[in-house]
Amino acid sequence: xxxxxxxxxxxxxxxxxxxxxxxxxxxxxxxxxxxxxxxxxxxxxxxxxxxxxxxxxxxxxxxxxxxxxxxxxxxxxxxxxxxxxxxxxxxxxxxxxxxxxxxxxxxxxxxxxxxxxxxxxxxxxxxxxxxxxxxxxxxxxxxxxxxxxxxxxxxxxxxxxxxxxxxxxxxxxxxxxxxxxxxxxxxxxxxxxxxxxxxxxxxxxxxxxxxxxxxxxxxxxxxxxxxxxxxxxxxxxxxxxxxxxxxxxxxxxxxxxxxxxxxxxxxxxxxxxxxxxxxxxxxxxxxxxxxxxxxxxxxxxxxxxxxxxxxxxxxxxxxxxxxxxxxxxxxxxxxxxxxxxxxxxxxxxxxxxxxxxxxxxxxxxxxxxxxxxxxxxxxxxxxxxxxxxxxxxxxxxxxxxxxxxxxxxxxxxxxxxxxxxxxxxxxxxxxxxxxxxxxxxxxxxxxxxxxxxxxxxxxxxxxxxxxxxxxxxxxxxxxxxxxxxxxxxxxxx
Amino acid sequence: xxxxxxxxxxxxxxxxxxxxxxxxxxxxxxxxxxxxxxxxxxxxxxxxxxxxxxxxxxxxxxxxxxxxxxxxxxxxxxxxxxxxxxxxxxxxxxxxxxxxxxxxxxxxxxxxxxxxxxxxxxxxxxxxxxxxxxxxxxxxxxxxxxxxxxxxxxxxxxxxxxxxxxxxxxxxxxxxxxxxxxxxxxxxxxxxxxxxxxxxxxxxxxxxxxxxxxxxxxxxxxxxxxxxxxxxxxxxxxxxxxxxxxxxxxxxxxxxxxxxxxxxxxxxxxxxxxxxxxxxxxxxxxxxxxxxxxxxxxxxxxxxxxxxxxxxxxxxxxxxxxxxxxxxxxxxxxxxxxxxxxxxxxxxxxxxxxxxxxxxxxxxxxxxxxxxxxxxxxxxxxxxxxxxxxxxxxxxxxxxxxxxxxxxxxxxxxxxxxxxxxxxxxxxxxxxxxxxxxxxxxxxxxxxxxxxxxxxxxxxxxxxxxxxxxxxxxxxxxxxxxxxxxxxxx
Numbered sequence: 001x002x003x004x005x006x007x008x009x010x011x012x013x014x015x016x017x018x019x020x021x022x023x024x025x026x027x028x029x030x031x032x033x034x035x036x037x038x039x040x041x042x043x044x045x046x047x048x049x050x051x052x053x054x055x056x057x058x059x060x061x062x063x064x065x066x067x068x069x070x071x072x073x074x075x076x077x078x079x080x081x082x083x084x085x086x087x088x089x090x091x092x093x094x095x096x097x098x099x100x101x102x103x104x105x106x107x108x109x110x111x112x113x114x115x116x117x118x119x120x121x122x123x124x125x126x127x128x129x130x131x132x133x134x135x136x137x138x139x140x141x142x143x144x145x146x147x148x149x150x151x152x153x154x155x156x157x158x159x160x161x162x163x164x165x166x167x168x169x170x171x172x173x174x175x176x177x178x179x180x181x182x183x184x185x186x187x188x189x190x191x192x193x194x195x196x197x198x199x200x201x202x203x204x205x206x207x208x209x210x211x212x213x214x215x216x217x218x219x220x221x222x223x224x225x226x227x228x229x230x231x232x233x234x235x236x237x238x239x240x241x242x243x244x245x246x247x248x249x250x251x252x253x254x255x256x257x258x259x260x261x262x263x264x265x266x267x268x269x270x271x272x273x274x275x276x277x278x279x280x281x282x283x284x285x286x287x288x289x290x291x292x293x294x295x296x297x298x299x300x301x302x303x304x305x306x307x308x309x310x311x312x313x314x315x316x317x318x319x320x321x322x323x324x325x326x327x328x329x330x331x332x333x334x335x336x337x338x339x340x341x342x343x344x345x346x347x348x349x350x351x352x353x354x355x356x357x358x359x360x361x362x363x364x365x366x367x368x369x370x371x372x373x374x375x376x377x378x379x380x381x382x383x384x385x386x387x388x389x390x391x392x393x394x395x396x397x398x399x400x401x402x403x404x405x406x407x408x409x410x411x412x413x414x415x416x417x418x419x420x421x422x423x424x425x426x427x428x429x430x431x432x433x434x435x436x437x438x439x440x441x442x443x444x445x446x447x448x449x450x451x452x453x454x455x456x457x458x459x460x461x462x463x464x465x466x467x468x469x470x471x472x473x474x475x476x477x478x479x480x481x482x483x484x485x486x487x488x489x490x491x492x493x
Numbered sequence: 494x495x496x497x498x499x500x501x502x503x504x505x506x507x508x509x510x511x512x513x514x515x516x517x518x519x520x521x522x523x524x525x526x527x528x529x530x531x532x533x534x535x536x537x538x539x540x541x542x543x544x545x546x547x548x549x550x551x552x553x554x555x556x557x558x559x560x561x562x563x564x565x566x567x568x569x570x571x572x573x574x575x576x577x578x579x580x581x582x583x584x585x586x587x588x589x590x591x592x593x594x595x596x597x598x599x600x601x602x603x604x605x606x607x608x609x610x611x612x613x614x615x616x617x618x619x620x621x622x623x624x625x626x627x628x629x630x631x632x633x634x635x636x637x638x639x640x641x642x643x644x645x646x647x648x649x650x651x652x653x654x655x656x657x658x659x660x661x662x663x664x665x666x667x668x669x670x671x672x673x674x675x676x677x678x679x680x681x682x683x684x685x686x687x688x689x690x691x692x693x694x695x696x697x698x699x700x701x702x703x704x705x706x707x708x709x710x711x712x713x714x715x716x717x718x719x720x721x722x723x724x725x726x727x728x729x730x731x732x733x734x735x736x737x738x739x740x741x742x743x744x745x746x747x748x749x750x751x752x753x754x755x756x757x758x759x760x761x762x763x764x765x766x767x768x769x770x771x772x773x774x775x776x777x778x779x780x781x782x783x784x785x786x787x788x789x790x791x792x793x794x795x796x797x798x799x800x801x802x803x804x805x806x807x808x809x810x811x812x813x814x815x816x817x818x819x820x821x822x823x824x825x826x827x828x829x830x831x832x833x834x835x836x837x838x839x840x841x842x843x844x845x846x847x848x849x850x851x852x853x854x855x856x857x858x859x860x861x862x863x864x865x866x867x868x869x870x871x872x873x874x875x876x877x878x879x880x881x882x883x884x885x886x887x888x889x890x891x892x893x894x895x896x897x898x899x900x901x902x903x904x905x906x907x908x909x910x911x912x913x914x915x916x917x918x919x920x921x922x923x924x925x926x927x928x929x930x931x932x933x934x935x936x937x938x939x940x941x942x943x944x945x946x947x948x949x950x951x952x953x954x955x956x957x958x959x960x961x962x963x964x965x966x967x968x969x970x971x972x973x974x975x976x977x978x979x980x981x982x983x
Contacts, residue, residue, distance in 0.1 A: 396562060418669070438647070
């Protein structure tokens with residue numbers, strides 16, 4: 001068991017299959033208590049393979065493992081580098097938090113279909129872990145489908161025509177995205193006969209078929225990731241879903257599409273380095289940052305603000321394409337981690353607001369620190385992190401991205417990042433401004449009983465974690481650099 | 494033990510930070526515990542800063558360093574400039590805490606108020622003790638975040654509007670500053686503070702350095718309320734009086750002015766700044782701000798608004814001194830960092846007393862105020878006369894050094910600015926004093942002093958302000974310390 005690759009294979013297998021089996025168990029064994037306990041157990045237990053896999057990667061660098069010794073192109077390979085590792089950790093931490101929250105949240109919602117909800121979340125989890133560990137185009141497709149088909153039903157749990165319409169729209173976008181992506185995979189397979197990312201040679205991917213494939217795959221993944229301008233499904237679906245589901249959709253599911261996009265463009269297609277194309281894609285990303293932020297500034301509901309903020313924050317992923325340096329790579333991963341923690345904190349806190357004030361209308365927040373202290377603190381801390389103000393994880397990500405822009409001589413992206421941060425501060429402080437307002441007439445303090453201490457502590461802890469990331473930049477930098485597709489330029493100069 | 498002693502700047506910052514967290518944790522209802530934490534932290538901070546002061550004077554090295562990002566360190570240190578700002582803040586924080594406890598007696602949200610109040614001071618201490626521009630920026634932004642809840646504390650529509658304007662300016666300035674700092678680090682490889690400048694020669698082209706300087710200057714100038722980036726300051730006076738006192742005297746505008754000092758003296762160094770021609774940019778914008786702010790103060794009837802415009806004007810004396818260069822002007826600019834703080838906090842305390850005790854908020858309501866509140870108005874008069882620059886009060890010392898500094902370096906226009914400013918200062922302060930002491934009070938006016946917790950802080954700061962002028966030649970006066978600093982840069 002000392003061989004890092006073998007250790008890694010065991011860990012990866014557990015990460016994918018334990019949630020899958022747990023989903024089955026939750027579905028088959030009745031009882032809410034059992035389901036809640038099992039979910040927590042899985043979330044805690046999976047930290048073991050995660051820690052072991054991290055050590056394996058630290059020892060051996062980025063790892064490939066072929067199941068049953070059948071290597072690509074015939075067998076199925078698993079793969080992990082710093083990016084994958086970061087996403088796996090984020091997934092596990094967020095799922096632990098969401099399960100803790102959900103267990104408490106469900107106690108007040110006897111009519112909620114807890115079993116189905118938990119089973120779907122576990123399946124989603126398995127799909128996400130699989131996606132982050134997969135190393136060939138077709139496996140990635142399968143995992144992407146599992147993620148999509150478990151994510152869409154989560155929206156419907158809110159019941160009612162609005163939720164159904166939002167879920168339908170999400171489903172249509174997601175299926176269109178799948179078709180585009182699959183078309184790309186088919187084209188590449190027809191052209192080269194290969195699927196594994198590492199066997200796809202750059203020479204084979206230069207022809208018109210490969211370029212077409214990249215174009216359709218990018219379009220499909222953009223739909224899944226809700227990148228501007230194909231984001232239309234996201235704000236509605238994320239705003240209407242039950243709060244724990246909104247958190248997962250925003251923090252992880254949308255990011256999965258962006259993750260794959262980065263993998264393709266910086267992996268087998270890295271040779272397509274037409275400056276105009278890359279600059280254009282990043283410009284689309286910036287347009288998304290601006291558009292999402294401006295929309296977030298106009299929302300009247302808290303969850304609407306948070307959902308549009310996701311559209312904005314996903315745009316940062318595309319900045320990595322033209323910058324293409326280790327500093328930018330670390331910056332984008334850091335941004336993804338912080339965003340995941342902060343966004344989850346915000347959605348869960350919004351869930352508390354809905355519980356206590358009856359709705360997440362922003363004007364219900366007036367005088368909210370009387371009854372919403374902890375949740376409001378979570379929103380404020382997470383918001384500060386989203387806006388990239390120091391000393392938070394968002395600030396570290398922003399610093400790296402600005403540094404990468406200036407090092408590459410592309411100062412216009414530095415300006416865009418600055419503008420994006422300001423707009424984010426704008427919508428965050430707009431929410432807080434409502435909370436600082438003195439209510440015009442004394443409103444009755446809502447029912448305290450409906451929110452348990454756990455439901456307050458989970459978002460607060462996540463928000464604090466997103467701030468804590470502001471102090472671990474030096475510590476995590478070497479982990480993020482494992483297997484990065486760029487040579488180490490010695491960190492920042 | 495030596496490690497603990499050397500990390501003293503960290504403990505100075507942590508005192509307020511821990512106090513802030515403790516106050517948040519105590520909650521709204523535990524009033525006595527909150528007052529105890531507040532006062533204990535304020536007193537402890539004065540003691541720690543006093544130890545630091547003596548240590549720096551004796552030439553001890555203070556420093557604390559953690560690597561936060563590859564190649565970028567979080568550095569706290571203590572040099573003589575650090576002491577200038579941190580002594581001022583520590584003393585005035587203690588006084589302002591007492592004032593604020595009295596001022597907010599019985600009002601809601603005190604837990605929130607005092608928590609952010611402490612956080613604000615922690616940030617100011619960090620600004621003072623930062624050992625490089627990166628660390629400076631962390632605290633500079635923290636200061637913005639910590640002051641916003643104080644500005645909007647009252648929760649009225651007007652306060653929220655002022656808060657939004659405040660954030661728009663300060664966060665915008667912060668974004669510009671961030672890009673400037675990253676650019677500085679990318680192109681020159683350093684953001685450290687070192688007397689005489691830390692940028693290695695020939696590290697970047699003149700054009701790049703000029704752009705970087707301008708980015709950094711604009712980022713600092715927003716908080717220092719340099720025209721045309723000043724609009725937030727007169728609006729922010731809707732905040733409660735102790736907050737205005739803090740914003741105007743020690744925290745926000747001082748952080749900006751202090752940043753300009755660090756930028757010119759410790760990052761670029763005065764020689765490189767002059768080589769880029771940027772010293773004139775600093776001096777001329779400061780000169781324009783001085784005259785413009787005074788003119789706007791003339792037109793304001795609201796007392797706090799008049800004081801706010803006066804701050805816009807007076808804080809730029811610091812920038813003027815830095816921009817002119819030369820030993821005398823440098824002393825004049827730096828010493829005004831302290832002088833303006835002492836005088837302006839006195840004036841704001843008094844304005845708060847007038848409003849709280851008798852509801853006097855406008856200059857036009859001040860007839861006979863001297864007889865209604867003799868002690869408060871005595872303190873006010875001392876501050877106002879100091880601002881005008883009546884010899885031998887603190888403002889005179891500043892103006893004397895700035896004027897002679899201007900002549901020394903051949904920049905005679907500075908004298909013109911100082912004369913214009915003094916005349917304008919007199920024109921907007923003397924009518925207030927005339928109304929207060931000469932005019933009769935209205936027939937139905939109430940007479941009575943403010944409660945002790947509001948009155949004493951004003952008297953104490955007035956005495957400090959008077960002492961800074963009368964005793965300027967004595968050891969340990971602000972002037973004495975600034976001369977000690979100036980030796981470093983010459």
